[in-house]
Amino acid sequence: MTSSAPEQTAAPITVERTPDGVAVVELHRPPHNYFDVPLVQQIAEAYAELDDDADVRAIVLCSEGRNFCAGANFGGDGERTAGISTDVAGSLYAEAVRLFSVRTPVVAAVQGIAIGGGLGLAVSADFRVAGPGTRFCANFSRLGLHQGFGLSVSLPRVVGRQHALDMLVTGRRVGGEEAFRFGLVDRLVADGEIRGRALELAAEIASVAPLAVRSIRATMRAGLADEIAAITEHEAAEQLWLRGTGDFAEGVAASLERREPHFTGR
Template identity: 50%
Template sequence: MSKPDHLSVTRDGFVATVEINRPPNNHVSVELMRDLADELGKLDADNGCRAIVLCSAGKPFCAGADLVSPQGIGGSGMSGIAPLYDQAVRLFSVEKPVVAAVQGAAVGAGLGLALVADFRVAAPEARFTANFVKLGFHPGFGLTYTLPRLIGHQRAELMFLTGRRIKADEALAWGLVDEVAPLEALRERAHALAAEIAENAPLAVVATRKTLRGEVAAAVRAQTAHEHEQQAILRVTEDFAEGVRAVQERRPGVFVGR
């Protein structure tokens, strides 16, 4: 079957590699996340696949949702956000283990996408950012559930309230990534981890994973509903408009609390 232009799927033994290619920034969109969920769903149903590597082409892993340009997901107000979160729930519903290879920036919803995976192998060039407050916006993509679950409440709050970028070595120390590998060896190392998982009994792997994270999709569904509600409130504020301008002009925002 033909694949969407912005996705490719390759196979090596029991490991499938799914690559996102949506230049220049691999921004998420409803279409991209729907197609990605479709492809992962097919691999879920394929007994010849036991583990998945999720990666992307280009410099950034995923620069998140484009809330700035009229062509981006933010160009239609809030109407595109809820369908995006529906696809996020589908991604978290995948039953087979996923290893993400993160070569560059994972920003906002791009960080949320990286957290869909069970494990993350990062290059030294990787950066992890939940920069929503710099836009005058509320975190989304289920991050207010998935990030604290992974790195703890205190570190997640630090990321959310400062919007700071976390480098790969610090992300490793925090447990945000599981391995740091040179850029040229990144996909090889991600594949090696996926292959190590795939050599085990597949029914046992899926059952164990379901026990460990079986509630994640339902929790993400509930949390994205709350995130969407807060985003709708903040999107009509002066601070959000200023945050969008500040991002476009590459400067700190001058916020007034309205």
């Protein structure tokens, strides 16, 4: 399926360094910060450059606007999107693997919604700071689609198999307080304080021994990038055949029409 929204040719992000060893990587596609291959590629390239900067000891990933990231755009608003077109899946997931290969700790400041691939982007970070009003959603099943962006591996690593299975199978929205209870959110703060507290956490990380931090992190994330590379091939293959089903067509139509889907299993 091809997105009905115009393809964006630039990946608008900015990178700013603070005096305390933190780099802020910010997405600028408000209000929903939909992603595409160029955007994820630019994030990955920023991470690679920051990895080689000895003055940068932690990264904050954040977004301008109402929502952290609403995934890929099917032509609806931020509540009604997930997934990507078949012809770009391989390229997108290759860039996603690069995000998981970063050596510098990443703190995601997650406001509004992180849905579909946007959830995958949030989970690629080491830590997530969110508020009670933040919503996390793996809405793939509600579109008749298999999850992507490595969530098959990354989400269970963060929240455990059963919580991940719950989110993936039901496609339900999980609020910030529930997400904090089962470990998807590391710091639950007031909605208006998300970015500031993410910067504080990153500065705390930047204040401790950087070689030890990288060593500890490498141990804790051992094999993750390789697992993501392998699973995204499987995810893309599952998404490919499911895009040819009537349930997928119904799921996308229902999301764009703001109604409940009526799936038939065909």
